[in-house]
Amino acid sequence: MSDRRILAGRYEVRALLGRGGMAEVHEGLDTRLGRSIAIKLLRSDLARDPSFQARLRREAQSAAALNHPSIVAVYDSGEEVLHESGGGEVHVPFIVMEYVRGHTLRDLLKSEGQLPVDQAVHAAAGVLSALQYSHRAGIVHRDIKPGNVMITPSDDVKVMDFGIARALADTSATMTQTSAVVGTAQYLSPEQARGEVVDARSDLYSAACLLFELLTGRPPFVGDSPVAVAYQHVREEPDAPSVHNDDVPPAIDRVLMHALAKERGDRYQDAGTFRADLLAAQGGRPLSIDGPDDDSTTVMGAAAPAPTEAMTQAMGAQTAATTVQQTHTPSHRADVAEATGVAAFAGDSPSTAETPVSDGDDEEPPKKHKSAKGWIWFLSILLVLVLGGLGYYVYTLQKPEQPPGFKLDNVTNIDADQAKSILTGRHLKVKETKKKDKSVPKGTVIATKPKPKTIVHRGDVITLVVSSGPKSVTVPDVDGQTETYARQLLEQSNLVAGSDSEDYSPSLEKGKVLRSNPRAGKKVDGGSTVDLVLSNGQVRVPGVVGEKKKHACHILESSDYQLSCDVTTRVSDPDKYPAGTVVKQSTSQGEAVPQHSTITITVAVPPEKPTNSPTNSPTESPTESPTTSPTESPTDPATTSPPDDGGKGDGE
Structure with a gap:
């Protein structure tokens, strides 16, 4: 029994389940609740390294904030103090987690090589469901891989190691940067390999690599070293999974190749869409990526010269038609106009355009004069058009070419600082507005203006709507309630029940809520933590020595203490303790006793008066004389003088 290892007074450490690069995981037992648990302990040889301690604490904080069926739950965390032989102390952090029975996908791949398509899609859909939830909470996993996903005997999917990106019993090479794990080479997104900011879409790329391996038995890229694999993620295009497995349908090929796009703006923008398309591909339904291509856009700087050229050609044709009209007959002009596609001028009247010219010399001068006016107007308009077109053409040649537009990244459901980093990295300006939202964590981007996928240019201003x-x-009134019911009331009010502490109470039974912190009725942000103070079923005894008996009993029996008062007396020096004053109490001041206990107080009384008073002398005197003299006289004649009888006795 002495070999049992207990953490925090309740967690019994049992058999070793696995060992990783920075931690050991043991099977354990919660002795208070009687349930099986898994305990993750930092390796003792790394316990002095603050960076490893911080990683384990970060994992506990990240995973504890997530409550999802596909995420391994974290119940508790703490530190174990180890005493070294030299007298020093080492603080070893630990995490208490849900104990999951089953196998990791790494184990299944080792035993089966590759999974059937339906089983692989089911596993990937479970991972994407967990990622969809964690991304909404602002947590990026950063290390999705087969060693971090478990399949239970009931075929449920469990994702583990959130926030720390380290796996148990997984010997895959791990890429590191400044001593911080940033991902595993075979499942590393291109932006991770380039050292850029990681966001939710990096997890989706890693999930696509995971599904690729489940379908084919190998990662998308294979190399001699982690660096070589990372280079392929950045530079090379992967094969379609059907190249390595003929059973993979074309629809799943399209989904995976879209998810493995090098630029994160070209791949799936959220886990929900990825999962929906994956299930649609499995069921033969249309995919979201099969819609019309919306990439075609018109850039004014590039399209402007084309209208100018067409305008010039048209004006040339009009000039040619004008020359024809000036030197040929109207009927001939009409033929030329029809052939060149140019209509009759505004100066030609219907009669002029349709009446043939006579062979004689009898042309009317007025008609000729009217036609000349039309030519002047037309030439003037034509000159204005030519000069305007020429000016616009020169302007477009001299105008600086605008950079090509691009689609706005989808930065919703991630941390605002991370979103700013992504957008400023694309040379965009960022503004921020706040909006209250009960379902989106504080500091997370709710939406952007303009919306994601809108075509934007460098220098454009993007507004982030941040929760x-x-x-x-309002904090509900939980005073006097049981702890369980109080926690339910807090959850119903969109609050989080925090830690418990105990305090003394004269009447409230042990385990019930004395008060909350913050107190009932106070306004707080939704999701805030409210701590509970519970009754320990005890009372601290007040001090009543020196008080009058009546007042002392009144204090003990008051509502502040609700104790019973029992009285005894003791003769005491009146100069030190006046009569009726408490000189002693059975339980010292400040000691804790169970509720409604009896406290005995000792009250001073004066000493009794002397018993030899003057009233007793007459009683004592007569009793001594008669009893002594008659008795002694006959027994001692030698000492008693005979009566004086005048000599009569001698005679007799």
């Missing part, structure tokens, strides 16, 4: 957390709520 300021839920609206304020």
